[in-house]
Amino acid sequence: MTGVVALGAPVLAAAGDVLASSGGDGDGKAVLLLLLLAGPLFAGWVYLRYRNTDKRHHHESETRSEMLDVQADDTFTGSRKGLKSARMQGANSRKVRAP
Amino acid sequence: MSDTDAPQPVPLGQHGADDLPGPGAGATPVPGGPQVVSTPEGPRVVRTGGERADGIVRCERCGASEASLNVATGMLRCAFCRYEWRTENALTTFDLDGAIGDLSGVVVGSGTADVTADPSVTLRCTACGADVVIDATAGVQARCHWCRHTLSLTQQVPNGAVPDMVLPFSVPKADAVQRVAEFVGKRQFFAHRRFRAEFTPENVMGVYLPYMVVDVNARARVSGEGEHQTRSYTVQVRDSEGRTRSERRYDADVYDVRRTFGLHVDDLTVESSTERLDRDTARTSNNVINTILPFDVHHGVRYDPRYLQGFTSERRDVDVDGLRAAVHDQVRDIARWRADETIAYYDRGVRWDRTELDVQGERWVGAYLPVWLYSYLEEKKNGSTMLHYVAVNGRTGETMGSVPLNVPRLALVATVVEVVGAVAAAVLWVLT
Numbered sequence: 001m002t003g004v005v006a007l008g009a010p011v012l013a014a015a016g017d018v019l020a021s022s023g024g025d026g027d028g029k030a031v032l033l034l035l036l037l038a039g040p041l042f043a044g045w046v047y048l049r050y051r052n053t054d055k056r057h058h059h060e061s062e063t064r065s066e067m068l069d070v071q072a073d074d075t076f077t078g079s080r081k082g083l084k085s086a087r088m089q090g091a092n093s094r095k096v097r098a099p
Numbered sequence: 100m101s102d103t104d105a106p107q108p109v110p111l112g113q114h115g116a117d118d119l120p121g122p123g124a125g126a127t128p129v130p131g132g133p134q135v136v137s138t139p140e141g142p143r144v145v146r147t148g149g150e151r152a153d154g155i156v157r158c159e160r161c162g163a164s165e166a167s168l169n170v171a172t173g174m175l176r177c178a179f180c181r182y183e184w185r186t187e188n189a190l191t192t193f194d195l196d197g198a199i200g201d202l203s204g205v206v207v208g209s210g211t212a213d214v215t216a217d218p219s220v221t222l223r224c225t226a227c228g229a230d231v232v233i234d235a236t237a238g239v240q241a242r243c244h245w246c247r248h249t250l251s252l253t254q255q256v257p258n259g260a261v262p263d264m265v266l267p268f269s270v271p272k273a274d275a276v277q278r279v280a281e282f283v284g285k286r287q288f289f290a291h292r293r294f295r296a297e298f299t300p301e302n303v304m305g306v307y308l309p310y311m312v313v314d315v316n317a318r319a320r321v322s323g324e325g326e327h328q329t330r331s332y333t334v335q336v337r338d339s340e341g342r343t344r345s346e347r348r349y350d351a352d353v354y355d356v357r358r359t360f361g362l363h364v365d366d367l368t369v370e371s372s373t374e375r376l377d378r379d380t381a382r383t384s385n386n387v388i389n390t391i392l393p394f395d396v397h398h399g400v401r402y403d404p405r406y407l408q409g410f411t412s413e414r415r416d417v418d419v420d421g422l423r424a425a426v427h428d429q430v431r432d433i434a435r436w437r438a439d440e441t442i443a444y445y446d447r448g449v450r451w452d453r454t455e456l457d458v459q460g461e462r463w464v465g466a467y468l469p470v471w472l473y474s475y476l477e478e479k480k481n482g483s484t485m486l487h488y489v490a491v492n493g494r495t496g497e498t499m500g501s502v503p504l505n506v507p508r509l510a511l512v513a514t515v516v517e518v519v520g521a522v523a524a525a526v527l528w529v530l531t
Contacts, residue, residue, distance in 0.1 A: 039517025091448025098428035
């Protein structure tokens with residue numbers, strides 16, 4: 001029960017802060033959604049903290065490597081206007097693919 | 100997104116790597132120091148076994164057969180005369196640490212030979228003549244049941260039990276016990292009731308697990324598409340009910356992006372036992388053992404079974420050919436990761452479509468690496484079992500683990516949290 005109280009207070013405080021600062025319709029809906037999903041989110045957080053199923057060795061960054069003789073060959077191919085997302089769709093330069 | 104990574108051919112000198120025979124093929128054991136054996140069509144095999152025969156390995160000073168690792172000093176210590184000595188560095192001794200840029204073709208330590216032999220080996224005790232069987236799946240040493248001498252497996256019979264090098268423990272057991280206790284201590288409230296009752300961190304065991312340590316000299320070429328933002332602005336949008344709202348819009352220039360570079364990968368470390376390679380978290384918690392990588396493998400010493408005295412070891416059962424594809428996949432990840440340093444201009448991101456790898460040389464070394472393991476077998480109500488580990492890196496002390504959950508308690512608390520969240524949402528809904 002202590003955990004519930006400890007979690008509930010900051011969630012409500014954060015929700016109030018976000019609503020007070022944003023005033024935007026989208027932010028308000030996001031906070032409501034967060035509160036409505038509080039139970040599953042809490043369970044998922046505890047599961048990962050205890051079971052650590054998301055942990056792995058970060059071979060891509062923790063392995064010593066050296067890059068030499070870098071050659072860049074970039075070609076302008078066109079422009080895109082009126083994009084809705086701040087990030088490129090399908091950007092994957094930080095995505096790791098090896099298991 | 101199209102990713103052509105997996106099916107791409109990987110040139111390796113004049114021949115495909117997958118066509119090469121195993122490291123042990125065509126190689127003949129040669130006594131003495133580092134020897135290099137190469138076959139016309141195969142990899143260069145560096146002999147790391149040396150001239151020692153299986154059986155009694157004696158103290159250099161008093162001749163006793165009992166010696167073990169002194170974790171505090173990292174040296175071997177005779178159990179009778181207390182003499183301590185250090186084994187030579189494996190990579191330096193066998194010239195397996197040369198410049199990666201000079202690597203050409205495939206170089207392997209003889210301890211990576213394809214596993215073809217039976218794990219059980221019969222040794223004749225050189226003190227009394229008795230025959231003693233060592234089951235290499237369980238360890239590399241056994242005591243003669245007649246004269247009580249310790250017999251060791253030192254020859255590189257191709258059964259995966261004797262690697263090229265061993266990295267001795269430097270984290271003492273007391274330290275490992277404390278780290279395991281601290282790790283679990285922070286995860287008590289939702290821990291499985293029986294796990295909490297039976298938790299005994301003093302039961303942590305030192306295990307030498309089998310790994311392959313790989314150096315790769317490659318030329319990498321990554322290509323894809325990148326976007327650079329040129330403008331950001333706000334527009335008024337009318338929805339289906341006729342109301343207007345503000346939305347953000349972005350303009351961007353698009354580029355074909357290519358990077359070509361030499362890539363030297365040093366001491367890439369991969370598990371080489373089938374059991375540890377299974378990282379399906381629904382079945383195992385092997386991922387926590389993977390998490391405590393990397394090790395300072397450049398401090399590995401020449402294999403000596405006496406380093407394993409007092410610890411357990413796990414036999415390698417996967418060969419170089421069985422690991423090559425996974426290693427190349429990891430090298431591709433490293434290539435993309437490094438290429439990321441060169442694409443700052445593309446502030447909206449880059450989508451890599453192709454990663455081509457031209458492997459010019461690679462070097463494989465078999466190693467036993469030290470891990471402190473606390474294990475707990477969870478028996479579930481449906482009859483299935485799940486083995487949970489808390490693992491401590493035997494060199495760096497890095498700790499990671501899996502603690503079984505008290506699911507009913509978690510469900511109860513999560514339900515309460517959900518009710519509180521729903522009430523808070525209702526209040527906010529009314530207020531706004």
